[in-house]
């Protein structure tokens with residue numbers, strides 16, 4: 001999922017990531033209207049929920065351990081659903097709590113978020129009965145830390161909010177289960193290092209795997225069971241069903257290091273369903289500017305392939321950056337495609353080595369090009385790069401609702417009306 005104008009539902013994924021890997025979505029909980037039913041929270045209930053979060057905020061560091069302590073003591077079997085190491089899980093819970101405060105008055109995005117979250121939770125083995133247990137323990141946790149500030153009205157507001165979320169998740173998961181598996185086994189058919197700590201990994205799934213170029217996929221490895229990370233396919237769906245990923249082994253990153261240094265052809269990973277909205281909007285006819293850095297080139301490359309497959313004729317301007325020329329992985333394919341398709345133009349920049357003639361810093365090239373004010377903008381790469389590119393394009397006149405990016409970064413795009421200058 002990506003964000004557009006609003007702090008979308010996708011904020012619940014990991015916006016900050018200590019491992020610099022993509023991580024699974026957190027537990028649900030925001031308040032939302034149910035699918036066409038009566039569970040809209042009142043303004044008073046929203047205020048109560050937000051006030052209660054303010055009260056528990058000083059205890060935010062202790063909250064996850066308490067919650068899971070309650071959950072595992074009341075429902076010991078729930079422990080089997082989680083990985084042995086609970087550190088990631090702790091982060092997810094806190095983030096989800098903070099998310100509630102942001103999104104509690106945005107039913108449209110919340111329903112969508114909950115539905116995606118419910119579908120995505122199928123890979124954890126989540127069952128309907130688990131939702132009630134989690135809700136009960138969540139409320140017990142909030143009540144514990146709120147102390148005397150916890151009232152019956154607050155408990156009612158949280159119960160209604162949580163019930164709505166759980167129902168939306170559960171309904172979406174049930175509908176999804178009727179259509180496809182919860183997980184796909186995917187055998188590694190190709191594994192190639194293309195730089196220090198970098199690998200291109202191609203898998204083939206045991207059953208057809210539907211996705212659109214630009215989306216991301218959660219992956220579990222045999223070395224770290226129950227820990228899932230997100231990676232983006234670097235290709236649009238292929239006739240032979242193979243999917244290629246670009247992985248950088250980051251310091252302390254368990255999954256990324258296993259994938260780069262341990263995995264080999266024949267190993268089997270598991271994939272959850274594809275998620276994300278960083279796909280070409282079929283209703284838009286605007287030209288497209290894409291900025292990609294490092295392994296973030298993967299979904300952009302897939303997006304371009306998808307456009308070619310679908311016969312999209314919108315002009316696409318790609319700006320691709322990496323530390324070294326070697327790490328501009330996939331650039332050759334993109335350049336090849338740009339020779340085949342008149343609508344595609346690719347510019348590359350290298351930041352950490354003597355740049356080949358014509359190259360320079362990615363964002364300088366972007367700034368010198370344009371204007372971009374009539375384009376849709378797709379960003380993928382390290383957070384600071386995306387933030388800088390977002391600011392640059394925002395100042396150049398691209399409004400926030402025309403930015404497409406995965407939900408791991410918060411963009412801070414300036415108001416184009418206030419700052420747009422001629423030519424940008």
Ligand SMILES: NC(=O)C1=CN([C@@H]2O[C@H](COP(=O)(O)OP(=O)(O)OC[C@H]3O[C@@H](n4cnc5c(N)ncnc54)[C@H](O)[C@@H]3O)[C@@H](O)[C@H]2O)C=CC1
Pocket residue numbers: 020021022230231232233245246247248292293294295296297298299321322323324349350351352362363380381382383384385388406
């Ligand atoms: N592996 C995957 O499937 C995907 C990964 N990502 C994300 O992409 C990122 C890629 O990380 P790395 O490969 O380590 O990238 P990196 O750290 O090697 O950076 C790549 C390039 O981005 C540009 N850049 C970096 N910081 C910048 C800044 N502050 N201002 C302007 N330009 C800047 C530079 O050209 C740099 O060489 C990670 O955060 C990852 O989560 C995103 C989508 C898919």
